[in-house]
Amino acid sequence: MGIIAADEGTIDFLGKEIDFRNPSYKKHIGYCPDYPAVFENLTVYEHLNFMAHLYGVKDFKSLNDKINKLLYYFEMEKYRNIPIKQLSRGNKQKVAIIASVIHEPKLLVYDEPTLGLDPVALKQFKTILTDFTKTGGTVFLSSHLLNILEEIADSVSIIKEGKLIKKNVPVEEIRSTLTSMEDYLLSVVEEGD
Structure with missing residues (x-):
């Protein structure tokens, strides 16, 4: 959102890299x-x-x-x-x-x-x-309301202590392997410990 300055990396949005000095990209984002x-x-x-x-x-x-x-x-x-x-x-x-x-x-x-x-x-x-x-x-x-994510999300990413530990896991895949989003989250987080 450009609220906090990025430490590193870039973000591509609508086919081009965001220039945080030019906030015109924000008209395409709802926050x-x-x-x-x-x-x-x-x-x-x-x-x-x-x-x-x-x-x-x-x-x-x-x-x-x-x-x-x-x-x-x-x-x-x-x-x-x-x-x-x-x-x-x-x-x-x-x-x-x-x-x-x-x-x-x-x-x-x-x-x-x-x-x-x-x-x-x-x-x-x-x-x-x-x-x-x-x-x-x-x-x-x-x-943190996993039941809502399970109902409406197509895919899920998990962040632990500021680090991305799972990226774009399809919700259907989670449903087919475990009983709930909560079980999946706990298994991923415990896996990293």
Whole structure:
């Protein structure tokens, strides 16, 4: 995401190497951290509108329609004109998730995005991700909730103490060899000890 300067290596994205000094690549990425990264003094609508404009969205009619559709989908329309600071943790997280997709990115990067979501919102979130990948989008999702990864991921990579120890293991392969994602993770981590 360019939040922390890289120590080494390069990242290729959309067919070319990312130049972190030129943040134009960010308009193609939606990001949602594990805490609701929102402007709490803005209303829900103001925040979503502002975020879309930061990403370069210029079609105001289309943007307004998209905001309305996503607020309705996440059952947030009644909070449209409410300052975000008045929302619950889960509703703030919904606003952050909506903001991550409002500009129709090609890549979603999520770090524990489901914290604070109730079961209905969790199902809505999983559906959004499934629909996003069906249209060619890519999702990087970091989570300790292995059951969610098992339900929605195509492949899994495992990081232990900052080192990549398994890369792009197909979820179907995990399902065919072990009983759960948890069993797989534990076997990989214990293998390295």
